[in-house]
Amino acid sequence: MAKNTIKNDEDQLNRSKTEIVGRLLAYLNPYKFKTFIVIMLMLFVMICGIANPYLLKIAIDNYIQNKDVNGLVYIGIILVVLNLFAMWASKIRWTMISSVTNNILVNIRHELYVHIQKLSFTFFDNRPVGKILARVMGDVNALQNLFNQSIQNLIPELLSLVCVAIVMFVLNVKLAFASILILPLLAIAMLYIETRARKRWDDYRKKRSNLNGFTHEDFSGIKVVQAFAKEDDTEKSFKNFVSELMGSFMKAVKLNDFFWPLVELSWGIGTVVVFYVGYSLVESGDIQVGTLVAFSLYIGMFWRPIMNLSNFYNTLISNFSAADRIFDIMEIDPEIISAENAPEIGKINGEVTFKDVTFAYDEHTKVLNNINFTINPGEKIALVGATGAGKTTIVSLLSRFYDPTSGEILVDGKNIKNVDLESLRRQMGIMLQDTFLFSTSIKENIRYGKLDATDEEVIAAAKAVNAHEFIMKMEKGYDTDVNERGSRLSLGQRQLISFARALLANPRILILDEATSNIDTQTERLVQDGIEKLLEGRTSFVIAHRLSTIRDCDKIMVIGDGVVKESGSHDELIKRRGRYYKLYMAQYGFMNDGA
Numbered sequence: 001m002a003k004n005t006i007k008n009d010e011d012q013l014n015r016s017k018t019e020i021v022g023r024l025l026a027y028l029n030p031y032k033f034k035t036f037i038v039i040m041l042m043l044f045v046m047i048c049g050i051a052n053p054y055l056l057k058i059a060i061d062n063y064i065q066n067k068d069v070n071g072l073v074y075i076g077i078i079l080v081v082l083n084l085f086a087m088w089a090s091k092i093r094w095t096m097i098s099s100v101t102n103n104i105l106v107n108i109r110h111e112l113y114v115h116i117q118k119l120s121f122t123f124f125d126n127r128p129v130g131k132i133l134a135r136v137m138g139d140v141n142a143l144q145n146l147f148n149q150s151i152q153n154l155i156p157e158l159l160s161l162v163c164v165a166i167v168m169f170v171l172n173v174k175l176a177f178a179s180i181l182i183l184p185l186l187a188i189a190m191l192y193i194e195t196r197a198r199k200r201w202d203d204y205r206k207k208r209s210n211l212n213g214f215t216h217e218d219f220s221g222i223k224v225v226q227a228f229a230k231e232d233d234t235e236k237s238f239k240n241f242v243s244e245l246m247g248s249f250m251k252a253v254k255l256n257d258f259f260w261p262l263v264e265l266s267w268g269i270g271t272v273v274v275f276y277v278g279y280s281l282v283e284s285g286d287i288q289v290g291t292l293v294a295f296s297l298y299i300g301m302f303w304r305p306i307m308n309l310s311n312f313y314n315t316l317i318s319n320f321s322a323a324d325r326i327f328d329i330m331e332i333d334p335e336i337i338s339a340e341n342a343p344e345i346g347k348i349n350g351e352v353t354f355k356d357v358t359f360a361y362d363e364h365t366k367v368l369n370n371i372n373f374t375i376n377p378g379e380k381i382a383l384v385g386a387t388g389a390g391k392t393t394i395v396s397l398l399s400r401f402y403d404p405t406s407g408e409i410l411v412d413g414k415n416i417k418n419v420d421l422e423s424l425r426r427q428m429g430i431m432l433q434d435t436f437l438f439s440t441s442i443k444e445n446i447r448y449g450k451l452d453a454t455d456e457e458v459i460a461a462a463k464a465v466n467a468h469e470f471i472m473k474m475e476k477g478y479d480t481d482v483n484e485r486g487s488r489l490s491l492g493q494r495q496l497i498s499f500a501r502a503l504l505a506n507p508r509i510l511i512l513d514e515a516t517s518n519i520d521t522q523t524e525r526l527v528q529d530g531i532e533k534l535l536e537g538r539t540s541f542v543i544a545h546r547l548s549t550i551r552d553c554d555k556i557m558v559i560g561d562g563v564v565k566e567s568g569s570h571d572e573l574i575k576r577r578g579r580y581y582k583l584y585m586a587q588y589g590f591m592n593d594g595a
């Protein structure tokens, strides 16, 4: 998957028109019956419309010319009743169309959302969140017009066009031919515009996505922007993105503006030709005046659907790219999935083995190179090493957020690639440095670890990690809303809540990635009990730069240059006077010799 950034336009597949229309129309399938009723209602309205000029022709040629008042009244009543029914049918069809299109949009958005949720970390690594949002929200919205118009215009207008053309040919073949003479020229002009317009609309959607990506990132990092007083710079960038968007829109819309005048011009020419031919036919006595009057009305009815269809075509072109962008995402297969019929892993004991594990995030740089180790059930392992050494990568592979480039990771002797992913993740607890809390109450955030936990269980977990006290000091206690990402709380408080959440989840394998880095040493001592409880009886991986927190681990592995440089207990490694010793001395050497 090509990497994308905010400033780069995304890669996009250009599907054929028929493929896009076909795939979009497939969404109508569950609403076949309703769509059928809508089309029938439209047909009825259309037939009423077509009947009007014909009834007028009868009124002129049969009754007005013969001064037959009764016949005229009779025709008048038919006209009124017919048009009242047409009004009623028209009203119902509008309600039904809205219901169908809205349901389809909900379905597409849901399908897209569920699909994106399953995509691997690589997908999210490779594109800004704002651009993903642009597809889920903006691009799906863009389809609304398309669906509205397809149901409303495509089928009924085509039907109407065919029906009017048949009536015209029945009335008079020469006049009918005169009416459609200009159509081939119009079609050629439209095709020419279409090929150019589609590219421009693609460009517009990409620029919109860039702006979305930028705005999302800017607001997410607003504290940094304000702290560095970069508001003016970001405003400049914002203006650039907006002006690129404006430019691409103007370019696209300029071509669109050709459509209407083109159709209107053809309509005008068509009408002149019909009147010219019609006049000579009346002169020569081939047709009566009533036929020409009816024709003059039919010509309007013939061109209106063409106008509407060209409008639909226009909408289609401007929104093809939205559909392309949605399908592009739907076609990305999640890389990390359970193998077919993969068995559940069962209750995990906690033995973890890395066998010749090599990993690279992209083709250029290997992050891990032939990593080998085995951890016994219930052992506490610390991963230490310089920034960027690959510690988080090791635990990400164990959680199967990524798959190794080569080698195997075994839990209780089973390759994690061959077991049901959910059954594995359910038994793993991961606590990261940048704790993520959802914008809901503290209680619900803790309960996220076990959705059916009672309030008592939630409070017990909070007490165990010493979070209860600060929670009770908040104005609404456990019901206090933490705001988006938990911004209402301090980093340390967020970490305590994530401890409680993990304790409640009761995982078999626990990963603490710099999970205590934001807790002050005094509180850390307080939560140490909680952490001990948390780690008890589970295999745990602790990543910590503050080495005092990992002294008691059963094994410490020093990661560097993508390999395990050293491993052993704290005392063994201190005695060895290697890398760990140096790291330890750098932090605590001023106190004693570390032993």
Ligand SMILES: Nc1ncnc2c1ncn2[C@@H]1O[C@H](COP(=O)(O)OP(=O)(O)OP(=O)(O)O)[C@@H](O)[C@H]1O
Pocket: 125, 361, 362, 367, 385, 386, 387, 388, 389, 390, 391, 392, 393, 394
């Ligand atoms: N999603 C990613 N895409 C590409 N490269 C990545 C990604 N995540 C990490 N890396 C790279 O992989 C290497 C190892 O990163 P990792 O996060 O595992 O280091 P770490 O040892 O946990 O560092 P720290 O102590 O700073 O948390 C780094 O060079 C980093 O730039």
